[in-house]
Amino acid sequence: MELKRVKRTKVGDQAFEQLRSMIENGNWAVGEKIPSERELCLSMGVSHATVRQVLQKLNALGLIETRAGYGSCVKALAPQNCLDMLPVAKPIGAKAWQDVIEFREMLEIYAVQMAAKRATAEDIAMLRENHLHMIEKTTADDYAALDVEFHTMIGQITRNDMIVRSYEILNGILKQSIVDEIDRVGIIRQEDHRKIIDAIEQHDVRLAGALMSAHILDVGKDKHAPDGALMFDF
Numbered sequence: 001m002e003l004k005r006v007k008r009t010k011v012g013d014q015a016f017e018q019l020r021s022m023i024e025n026g027n028w029a030v031g032e033k034i035p036s037e038r039e040l041c042l043s044m045g046v047s048h049a050t051v052r053q054v055l056q057k058l059n060a061l062g063l064i065e066t067r068a069g070y071g072s073c074v075k076a077l078a079p080q081n082c083l084d085m086l087p088v089a090k091p092i093g094a095k096a097w098q099d100v101i102e103f104r105e106m107l108e109i110y111a112v113q114m115a116a117k118r119a120t121a122e123d124i125a126m127l128r129e130n131h132l133h134m135i136e137k138t139t140a141d142d143y144a145a146l147d148v149e150f151h152t153m154i155g156q157i158t159r160n161d162m163i164v165r166s167y168e169i170l171n172g173i174l175k176q177s178i179v180d181e182i183d184r185v186g187i188i189r190q191e192d193h194r195k196i197i198d199a200i201e202q203h204d205v206r207l208a209g210a211l212m213s214a215h216i217l218d219v220g221k222d223k224h225a226p227d228g229a230l231m232f233d234f
Contacts, residue, residue, distance in 0.1 A: 003018060003022075003035075003040070003043035003044055011046050011050055012046075012050050012053055012054060015040075015044050015046050015050055015051070015054045016054045016057055016058070018044065019034070019040075019054060019058060020058065020061075020063065023058070023063050023064070023074055024063075028074045029074065030074050030075065030076045031073055031074065032073060032074050033070070033071050033072070033073045034064065034071070034072050034073065034074065036071055037051045037052065037055070040054075055072055058072075059072075062075055063075060097177075100173055100177060101216060101217070103170075104174075104177075104216050105213065105216055105217075107163070107166055107167075107170075108151065108154070108212050108216060109209045109212050109213050109216070110163075110209075111154050111155050111158050111163050111167075112154050112196060112199075112200065112208045112209060112211075112212040113205045113206075113208055113209040114157075114158040114160065114163075115154045115157040115158055115200050115208070116199060116200045116202075116203050116204060116205045116207075116208040116209075117203065117205060118157060118158060118159055119157050119200050119201065119203070123153075123157045123200075124197065124200065124201045126153060127150065127153055127154075127193075127197045127200065128197060130146060130149055130150050130153060130193075131150070131190065131193050131194055131197060133146050134146045134147065134150070134190050134193065135190055140179060140182045140183070141179075143178075143182065144175050144178040144179045144182065145175070147175075147178045147193075148171055148174050148175045148178065150193055151167065151174060152167045152168070152171065154196075154200075155167035157200075192211065192214075192215045192218075195211050196208060196211045196212060196215065199211055
């Protein structure tokens with residue numbers, strides 16, 4: 001596969017996609033040095049500034065590593081970095097929202113069960129502080145932000161980098177689903193969080209999963225969510 005000269009529209013995006021595709025397709029092996037900035041400029045017909053921006057973006061994604069005085073080489077892609085490449089957009093329509101609820105079931109039920117196994121006293125204190133702040137908040141935006149924080153904390157308690165990254169990527173969608181729920185039924189569900197925290201503190205894996213399942217399905221009941229609860233055995 002050879003590098004191509006890029007068109008003058010969206011030069012940086014085209015250059016980035018070319019290099020990313022070549023890395024993902026294995027044109028350069030892990031640890032192999034990619035062409036120098038000068039060579040990339042000549043091959044693709046772009047400026048040094050464009051090449052530097054593209055290399056910075058590839059570095060941020062964990063696809064390459066740039067070393068002073070050496071250049072850039074291909075990195076072994078960590079599993080959590082693959083998630084950064086997923087397109088995430090606001091769900092539109094009943095089918096898209098059903099997909100969100102199903103994905104939340106898959107992610108959050110497993111996460112809370114894992115959190116129930118691994119939570120420390122410090123983790124519990126952090127969750128309870130979040131819950132107290134939720135009780136005090138009355139505006140939809142503040143409440144939604146704290147609600148998202150609660151779910152993100154549970155992901156962090158798993159100590160699993162891919163789960164943590166999944167929550168970070170889905171924060172926007174998660175917040176939108178919470179705001180929609182507040183518009184529909186108001187702020188009435190702090191009690192769900194308290195029960196989930198209690199189950200995590202007791203290290204009751206199955207109860208934590210059951211409570212989170214009910215919590216998520218209740219959010220999705222007016223968004224055509226599937227019937228039944230998903231559970232994981234530990």
